Amino acid sequence: MSPAPFVVGLTGGIGSGKSAAADRFAALGAVVVDTDAIAHELTAAAGAAMPAIRAAFGDAVVAADGALDRAAMRRLAFADPRERTRLEGILHPLIRTESARQCMAAQGAYVVLVVPLLVESGNWRERCDRLCVVDCPEAVQIERVRARNGLSEAEVRAIMAAQAGRAERLACADDVIDNGGTPAGLHAQVDALHERYLALARRR
Numbered sequence: 683m684s685p686a687p688f689v690v691g692l693t694g695g696i697g698s699g700k701s702a703a704a705d706r707f708a709a710l711g712a713v714v715v716d717t718d719a720i721a722h723e724l725t726a727a728a729g730a731a732m733p734a735i736r737a738a739f740g741d742a743v744v745a746a747d748g749a750l751d752r753a754a755m756r757r758l759a760f761a762d763p764r765e766r767t768r769l770e771g772i773l774h775p776l777i778r779t780e781s782a783r784q785c786m787a788a789q790g791a792y793v794v795l796v797v798p799l800l801v802e803s804g805n806w807r808e809r810c811d812r813l814c815v816v817d818c819p820e821a822v823q824i825e826r827v828r829a830r831n832g833l834s835e836a837e838v839r840a841i842m843a844a845q846a847g848r849a850e851r852l853a854c855a856d857d858v859i860d861n862g863g864t865p866a867g868l869h870a871q872v873d874a875l876h877e878r879y880l881a882l883a884r885r886r
C-alpha cells in the first residue's frame with residue numbers, strides 16, 4: 683500500500699474563495715478533494731444520502747428528479763439549527779468516509795482537502811498536516827455570494843452565522859491566503875504556497 687499523502691486542509695467562510703484557490707492548486711498539479719462536491723454528489727438524483735434525507739425531511743425538500751431541492755433545504759437548514767444538525771447527521775459521516783477514500787487513493791505530491799467546516803466540526807484537523815485559510819472581509823464575502831447565487835444579504839449572513847468567525851478561523855491557520863484583492867493576487871499566493879507544500883511533502 684502506498685503511504686498516506688501529505689494533506690493540506692483548505693477552509694474559509696462562505697464565498698471566501700475556497701473553490702477559486704482549489705482550482706489554482708489543481709492547475710498546478712495538486713490533487714483536490716472537495717467535501718462540497720462530495721456533498722453535492724450524495725444529494726444528486728439517486729445520491730446515496732437521498733433516501734435518508736427523504737425519510738427525515740419529507741418530499742418538500744426533494745425535487746421532481748429525485749435530487750435534493752437545495753434552495754428549500756437551505757431555507758430550512760439556516761433558519762433552524764436543529765434542522766441543520768439533522769441534515770449534518772445524515773451527510774457528515776458519508777462525507778468523512780468518501781473524502782478519506784479519495785485522499786488515500788490520491789496519486790500526486792500532496793492533497794488539498796477542501797472543508798468549509800474544518801474548524802467548526804468533527805476531527806478534520808487530525809487528518810491534515812497543515813491548515814490553510816482563505817480569508818477576505820465579510821462585506822466582500824457577502825457581495826461575491828450575492829453576485830454568484832443571487833442570495834440576499836440576510837441569507838448570506840444566516841449562513842455565516844452558522845460558521846466560525848474570521849478571527850477564530852485565522853487563529854487555527856498555518857497559512858493564510860488573503861483573497862480580498864484580485865484573482866491574479868490570489869493566484870500568486872497559491873503559486874507560492876504550492877512550492878512550499880511540495881517542499882514540505884518531500885521532507886516528510
Ligand SMILES: CC(C)(COP(=O)(O)OP(=O)(O)OC[C@H]1O[C@@H](n2cnc3c(N)ncnc32)[C@H](O)[C@@H]1O)[C@@H](O)C(=O)NCCC(=O)NCCS
Pocket residue numbers: 695696697717718721725750752753755756759766769770773777797798799841844845
Ligand atoms: C444546505 C445545502 C443543501 C445548501 O445547498 P447550496 O447549494 O445552497 O450550498 P452548497 O452546498 O454549495 O454550500 C455552499 C457553502 O455553504 C456553506 N455551508 C454548507 N453547509 C453548511 C453547514 N452545514 N454549516 C455552515 N455552512 C455551510 C459552506 O460555506 C459551503 O461552502 C447544502 O449546503 C448542504 O447540504 N449542507 C450540508 C452539508 C455540509 O455540511 N456541507 C459542508 C461540507 S463539510
Ligand SMILES: Nc1ncnc2c1ncn2[C@@H]1O[C@H](COP(=O)(O)OP(=O)(O)OP(=O)(O)O)[C@@H](O)[C@H]1O
Pocket residue numbers: 694695696697698699700701702703718798826827830861862863864865866868
Ligand atoms: N479574488 C477574487 N476577485 C473577484 N471574484 C472572486 C475572487 N475570488 C473568488 N471570486 C468569486 O467569488 C465567488 C466566491 O468564490 P468561491 O466560489 O471560490 O468561494 P467559496 O469559498 O468556494 O464559496 P462557498 O463557501 O460558497 O463554496 C465566486 O463567484 C468566485 O468566482
